[in-house]
Amino acid sequence: MSVSLLLLAIALLALIGFGLARRRALSSAGGNPRELHSLPGYYGWHGALMTALPALAGLLIWLLVQPVLIERSVSAHFPADMIAADSSLALTMADVRRVAGGIDVALTAGAMKTDDAGRITTDLAQVRDTLKAVGVALGSDVTTEVLAAAQDYRRLAALGATGRALLVLVLAIAGMALAIRATDKDFRARNRVEQVTLGALMLSSSIAILTTLGIIASMLTETFHFFEAYPIADFFFGLTWSPNFKGDSQLGILPLIWGTLYISLVSMLVAVPLGLFAAIYLAEYASARARAWIKPLIELIAGIPTVVFGLFALVTVGPFLRDYIASPMGWGDSGSSVMTAGLVIGILNIPFISSLSDDIINAVPQSLRDGSLAIGATKSETVRQVVLPAALPGIMGAVLMAASRAIGETMIVSMGAGAAARLDLNPFEAMTTITVKIVSQLTGDTDFGSPETLVAFALGMTLFVITLGLNILALAIVRKYREQYE
Amino acid sequence: MNDMRIVERLVETQGNKISARAVQVHYGTSHAIKDVDVDILDKTVTAFIGPSGCGKSTFLRCLNRMNDTIAACKVTGKITLDGEDIYDARVDPVQLRAKVGMVFQKPNPFPKSIYDNVAYGPKIHGLTRSKAELDEIVESCLRKAALWNEVKDRLTAPGTGLSGGQQQRLCIARAIATSPEVLLMDEPCSALDPIATAQVEELIDELRDQFSVVIVTHSMQQAARVSQRTAFFHLGNLVEYGETGQIFTNPRDPRTESYISGRIG
Numbered sequence A: 001m002s003v004s005l006l007l008l009a010i011a012l013l014a015l016i017g018f019g020l021a022r023r024r025a026l027s028s029a030g031g032n033p034r035e036l037h038s039l040p041g042y043y044g045w046h047g048a049l050m051t052a053l054p055a056l057a058g059l060l061i062w063l064l065v066q067p068v069l070i071e072r073s074v075s076a077h078f079p080a081d082m083i084a085a086d087s088s089l090a091l092t093m094a095d096v097r098r099v100a101g102g103i104d105v106a107l108t109a110g111a112m113k114t115d116d117a118g119r120i121t122t123d124l125a126q127v128r129d130t131l132k133a134v135g136v137a138l139g140s141d142v143t144t145e146v147l148a149a150a151q152d153y154r155r156l157a158a159l160g161a162t163g164r165a166l167l168v169l170v171l172a173i174a175g176m177a178l179a180i181r182a183t184d185k186d187f188r189a190r191n192r193v194e195q196v197t198l199g200a201l202m203l204s205s206s207i208a209i210l211t212t213l214g215i216i217a218s219m220l221t222e223t224f225h226f227f228e229a230y231p232i233a234d235f236f237f238g239l240t241w242s243p244n245f246k247g248d249s250q251l252g253i254l255p256l257i258w259g260t261l262y263i264s265l266v267s268m269l270v271a272v273p274l275g276l277f278a279a280i281y282l283a284e285y286a287s288a289r290a291r292a293w294i295k296p297l298i299e300l301i302a303g304i305p306t307v308v309f310g311l312f313a314l315v316t317v318g319p320f321l322r323d324y325i326a327s328p329m330g331w332g333d334s335g336s337s338v339m340t341a342g343l344v345i346g347i348l349n350i351p352f353i354s355s356l357s358d359d360i361i362n363a364v365p366q367s368l369r370d371g372s373l374a375i376g377a378t379k380s381e382t383v384r385q386v387v388l389p390a391a392l393p394g395i396m397g398a399v400l401m402a403a404s405r406a407i408g409e410t411m412i413v414s415m416g417a418g419a420a421a422r423l424d425l426n427p428f429e430a431m432t433t434i435t436v437k438i439v440s441q442l443t444g445d446t447d448f449g450s451p452e453t454l455v456a457f458a459l460g461m462t463l464f465v466i467t468l469g470l471n472i473l474a475l476a477i478v479r480k481y482r483e484q485y486e
Numbered sequence B: 001m002n003d004m005r006i007v008e009r010l011v012e013t014q015g016n017k018i019s020a021r022a023v024q025v026h027y028g029t030s031h032a033i034k035d036v037d038v039d040i041l042d043k044t045v046t047a048f049i050g051p052s053g054c055g056k057s058t059f060l061r062c063l064n065r066m067n068d069t070i071a072a073c074k075v076t077g078k079i080t081l082d083g084e085d086i087y088d089a090r091v092d093p094v095q096l097r098a099k100v101g102m103v104f105q106k107p108n109p110f111p112k113s114i115y116d117n118v119a120y121g122p123k124i125h126g127l128t129r130s131k132a133e134l135d136e137i138v139e140s141c142l143r144k145a146a147l148w149n150e151v152k153d154r155l156t157a158p159g160t161g162l163s164g165g166q167q168q169r170l171c172i173a174r175a176i177a178t179s180p181e182v183l184l185m186d187e188p189c190s191a192l193d194p195i196a197t198a199q200v201e202e203l204i205d206e207l208r209d210q211f212s213v214v215i216v217t218h219s220m221q222q223a224a225r226v227s228q229r230t231a232f233f234h235l236g237n238l239v240e241y242g243e244t245g246q247i248f249t250n251p252r253d254p255r256t257e258s259y260i261s262g263r264i265g
Ligand SMILES: Nc1ncnc2c1ncn2[C@@H]1O[C@H](COP(=O)(O)OP(=O)(O)OP(=O)(O)O)[C@@H](O)[C@H]1O
Pocket: B027, B030, B032, B050, B051, B052, B053, B054, B055, B056, B057, B058, B059, B070, B072, B105
C-alpha cells in the first residue's frame, strides 16, 4: 500500500470512527442529545481523532525510521573502507536507490517482467539498456555490488511497505475501538477534543519558536568558530572593515553598525512622518470614495520587489542627489550614498506604516471622537489629543516593523549606498550595512573555514541582537504608555 | 404641588434659548424625527421623555450638530440658538459645541488621566492662565459631579479604569468644565445608584442658575423632580410639550397619558 493510499484509508476509517462514536453516544442517551455531556458532534470528533492521530503518528515515525534501517542493512554489501568514508557511501547509496527505482519504473512500464526483475543480478549491460529504455539514466557503471544492493533494497522496501500498512491499520482500528468503548453519555468528549485542539494550537506556535531557536543555535556555533580564529575585541571595537582572503584582514564591525543605523535612521525620518500623515489623512479626513482608491494605491508600493527599488535608487535617486544637491554644495560626488538608500527604503516603508496605522486609528472608537468634538474641540485637536494617543501603542508596533525592515534591507542598500564600509557623518558618502556584508562575505569562491567567511555569522548574530534589543525597547515603551492610559 | 407652582411662575419669565422649527431627521431612508417644533427656555431644565428608539438622542444631537459626524444623517428645518441659525453655513460647529455641551448616553472617558479628562476642555479653549486655576476648575467640576471624594487621591489614574457610574460622572464633570450655555444630558443617571443620582439631580438644579439644561431620561420621577418643562416624543413625533406639572398631572394627548401611566413603552 502506498503512502497516499494509506492516508486515504486513515481518512476513511476516521470517517467511520466519527459516525460510529456519534451513533453510540446518541444511543447510550436513548436518542436524546440533551442527556449527553457534550454535543453529539464532539463524540464523533473524538472517535475520528482517536482513529486518525495514532495512525498518522505511527506512519510518520515509520517513514522516518525505515530509510535509516534499510540503508544500514544494505550497506553490508559494500567494503568496510567505503562505509568508513562517509561521502562515497552516500554517493553509492544514491546509485542503489536509483537502480532500485529504475527497476520499479521498468516493471510498471512493462519493459521487464516481475520474474526477470528478481533474477537480474549479473547481466549489467542489459540492466543499463533496459533502464535507459524506460528513461532512467544511470551515471557510473553499475557494479555487481550495487545491483545486489538494489535488489536487497527493493526487497526490504517492499517488506517495509507491508509492515507499514499493517501497523497503521492496526493503530487506526485500535484507536477507533478505544474511542468507541469510552463513548457513553457521561463521557466528556468536548473536553478531550478541546485538549487536542489546544495541543494543535500550541504546536503551531512552538514551531515558529523552535525554528528561531534552531537558527540561533546554528549561528551561535559558527560565531564561536569565528571568534576562535579572530579576536573578539577587534571585531566589536575595530574601526576598519577590510576583509582580505589572503589573510591579514581587519574585520571591525563598527563601520557596518554605523552604516546600518545611519541608513535606517534616514529611512525612518522619511517613512514615519509621511506614513503617519498618510494614515491620518486616510482614517480621519479622506472621504470613503477617496479612501477606497488611495489605500490600495499606497499599498501597491509594498508589492514592488525591493530590487526594483534598488534600480530606482541606482539610476534615478542617486544621480539626482549627486548632481543637484551633493556636488553643488560640495558635499561629495558619490552616486551611491546613505541619503539615496535611506530615502528609497523610507519610501518603501511608507505603506507599512500608513496601512497599519490607518487600521489602528480606525479601531479607535467613534465615541471618543464624539466626546472630544462635543466639548468644542476642532477635528485636528481631536486627532492630536485623543485619537493618536489612544492609537499610539499600535502605531509603535507599526513603526517598529518598519524599523526592522529598514535594518534588514539588503538589496536597496547595495544598489543605493554601495558596498564600501565607512565611518563618516556625511550622508552623501557611500556606506554600507551589515546585511550587505553578510551577503558579500558568503558569495563567491570562499573557504568555509576562514574567518573572512565565518565573520558573516558573527555579523548575523549581532544584527539579530540589535533587532531583538529594538523590539524589547519598543515593548517596554508601549507597556509604560499602557500603564499610563488604559 | 405648591412647589410646582412657584417653579412655573419662574419659568414664565425666561426667554427662548433654543428654538427648533419643522426639524426633520433622516438616517438614510429611515425617518427618525418628524417635523418637531420646540422652544428650549433659558435657565430652565427641559426633560425629553419617550419610549426607546423614539428619537430623543437623535433630536438632542441636532442641538449641538453632533449629527454632522454621522454620514447617513440628514437634518432639515431650522434650529436657532439665541436667534442665530446654527445650521447656517457661517456657523462654526466647533464654536457652537463650546456653547452647547453634551453628556452622552454611553460614558466615553478619554484614555487619559482623570485630571486630564476634566482639564481637556478648559485647556483647548484656553480658559485658564495658570496651573493653579486649572486645578481649581478640575476640583470644582469633580465636586459638582459628585466624584471628587472618590478620585481625589488618584487624579493621575486613567479615567477608563473607573467604574461605569464613575465614568458617567467623570463625563459630566468634563462637560461642565467648559461652562457651556446649554448642557445636553443623554440619560446621565442611567448607570448611577440612588445616592449619586440624587447628587447629579442636585447639580442639574444648581446649573439652572446659569445654563439651560436638556435631560433625556427614562425615569418619570426624575423628569418630574428636576425639570420645569417636559417634551414627550413618540415614534419620531413630538407629541406634547409643556410645563412639567401639567404634562404629568393633566396631559392633553392620550398617548402621553398612557406612556406616563405605563401603558406604552
Ligand atoms: N447612527 C444611526 N444610524 C441609523 N439609524 C439610527 C442611528 N442612530 C439612531 N438611529 C435610529 O433612529 C431612531 C431613533 O434613535 P435614538 O437613538 O434617537 O432613540 P432614543 O429615543 O434615544 O432611544 P433610547 O431611549 O433607547 O436611547 C431609531 O429608530 C434608531 O434606530
